[in-house]
Amino acid sequence: MVRNYKWFLGSLLLLVNLFGQVKLSVKTIPKKVNIILDGINIGKSPIINDRITPGIHKFEIAKSGFAPITYDILVNPSQAVHLDFFMNPIYQVKFKTQEKGLVFELNGEHLWDDPFIRLDLEAGDHFLRVFKLNEIIDEQTIHVDEPKKFNYYLKKLISEK
Amino acid sequence: MKKLPKYFLFLFLGSLYSTNLEPTFLVLNHFDKFLPNADSSLIENFSNSTFEFDSTFQILFEDIDNHENPAASHMVTIKELGEKYQVNYILFNRIEHINDRFILNGLLFNTRSGGLIHRRKIDLKQYLNGQINELNMWVGNTVGQVEKNWENNRKSILFSDPEEINYQKTPRGAAIRSLAAPGWGQAYSGKKISAGLWASTESSLSIAAIISFLNYDKAAKSFKKNSKLYHGTNDEKDVANYRTAAENDWNDHVTFSALAIAFAGATGTGWVANSVHAWIVGPRAYKNLYQKWDPKSPNTTG
Numbered sequence: 467m468v469r470n471y472k473w474f475l476g477s478l479l480l481l482v483n484l485f486g487q488v489k490l491s492v493k494t495i496p497k498k499v500n501i502i503l504d505g506i507n508i509g510k511s512p513i514i515n516d517r518i519t520p521g522i523h524k525f526e527i528a529k530s531g532f533a534p535i536t537y538d539i540l541v542n543p544s545q546a547v548h549l550d551f552f553m554n555p556i557y558q559v560k561f562k563t564q565e566k567g568l569v570f571e572l573n574g575e576h577l578w579d580d581p582f583i584r585l586d587l588e589a590g591d592h593f594l595r596v597f598k599l600n601e602i603i604d605e606q607t608i609h610v611d612e613p614k615k616f617n618y619y620l621k622k623l624i625s626e627k
Numbered sequence: 628m629k630k631l632p633k634y635f636l637f638l639f640l641g642s643l644y645s646t647n648l649e650p651t652f653l654v655l656n657h658f659d660k661f662l663p664n665a666d667s668s669l670i671e672n673f674s675n676s677t678f679e680f681d682s683t684f685q686i687l688f689e690d691i692d693n694h695e696n697p698a699a700s701h702m703v704t705i706k707e708l709g710e711k712y713q714v715n716y717i718l719f720n721r722i723e724h725i726n727d728r729f730i731l732n733g734l735l736f737n738t739r740s741g742g743l744i745h746r747r748k749i750d751l752k753q754y755l756n757g758q759i760n761e762l763n764m765w766v767g768n769t770v771g772q773v774e775k776n777w778e779n780n781r782k783s784i785l786f787s788d789p790e791e792i793n794y795q796k797t798p799r800g801a802a803i804r805s806l807a808a809p810g811w812g813q814a815y816s817g818k819k820i821s822a823g824l825w826a827s828t829e830s831s832l833s834i835a836a837i838i839s840f841l842n843y844d845k846a847a848k849s850f851k852k853n854s855k856l857y858h859g860t861n862d863e864k865d866v867a868n869y870r871t872a873a874e875n876d877w878n879d880h881v882t883f884s885a886l887a888i889a890f891a892g893a894t895g896t897g898w899v900a901n902s903v904h905a906w907i908v909g910p911r912a913y914k915n916l917y918q919k920w921d922p923k924s925p926n927t928t929g
Binding site for chain 1: 746
């Protein structure tokens with residue numbers, strides 16, 4: 467009798483646990499990306515009909531050649547949650563200038579004065595600032611949509627031509 | 628004063644009348660900007676559904692995430708709506724625009740239980756007809772009808788996988804061409820001057836190597852001939868002439884042999900160098916950035 471009672475309680479707990487969970491589907495572009503949920507690898511995308519408990523969770527999605535994604539989500543106690551992640555690729559970019567004495571700053575973070583450098587940049591717009599003798603001489607947004615080389619040129623004054 | 632966003636709410640009833648087994652949907656669209664083709668697009672794309680429009684609901688489910696139990700927070704309202712419109716499900720779509728992005732928040736409720744069944748949140752950069760496309764995809768996912776062109780349309784705004792980028796012209800293509808014919812790779816890359824230089828240099832070296840070889844061959848044959856004649860005569864004068872001729876042939880054969888080897892080596896080395904050069908100057912994506920600020924104008928930064 468006691469054993470039956472324990473078995474019943476165990477089954478009830480299992481049922482509550484199962485039905486308290488939410489169906490989870492995760493799709494990514496590109497496919498076949500490792501999905502890490504709360505520090506545990508739950509497999510490669512696409513993930514269909516996995517389970518997740520209601521509450522706050524953290525997704526970590528990383529693939530070589532793409533910018534990693536960290537996503538915090540509050541899962542409501544619904545029947546299913548579908549998540550779509552679009553990963554942004556990282557392109558190898560070369561930046562070259564023949565101008566002398568220029569210092570470049572990208573996105574307010576990276577600073578360099580070499581005439582030629584290689585950068586790994588996330589696809590999208592980046593803010594370039596150019597300094598000469600500690601003064602800003604140019605600002606512009608550069609659009610990175612493929613691995614490419616940027617050649618920077620100063621605008622010459624008419625009198626200098 | 629912060630301008631209040633204009634909310635355009637469309638309420639329409641999608642009923643699938645074809646069979647009694649097909650679910651019926653009440654679709655509530657809640658957009659912060661007017662999307663003129665949203666309703667017609669749904670009508671066109673989900674032709675087996677019938678839509679009705681209503682705008683009596685002003686702000687529904689806006690604060691759903693603030694509830695302790697969001698899935699059950701509108702149970703009564705959902706059930707009432709289900710009874711009123713005689714539908715199985717309620718589909719609530721909210722689209723918000725933030726700068727160049729838009730967020731689609733989709734909620735699917737079951738009117739029998741009143742609970743939240745599915746939820747989808749999409750944060751995407753805006754693209755042509757993106758809102759309508761994403762709305763179609765979400766509704767299509769719910770009713771199990773997603774068209775490939777919607778997915779392709781969405782993919783069109785995503786940046787290409789670096790491994791999937793295919794260029795029409797590549798440095799490797801240039802190198803192979805130059806290996807086949809010196810200068811071809813440079814011409815393929817649009818470097819006409821270096822193409823001409825490589826082609827003329829390599830052809831000159833090749834011709835020189837061939838001429839040297841032919842002269843070497845001629846001298847070698849002549850040497851053999853004069854040697855034979857030298858050994859076959861007893862005439863003193865002829866012996867002296869054949870000997871001189873054979874010696875000259877020998878010297879020529881040595882000189883042209885060295886020249887042929889040198890020119891052939893130079894041709895081969897140049898051939899490989901021309902291919903490497905073609906790869907170096909091969910077609911690669913680049914962009915020239917020119918200073919945007921006018922150097923004559925004073926610095927405008929603060």
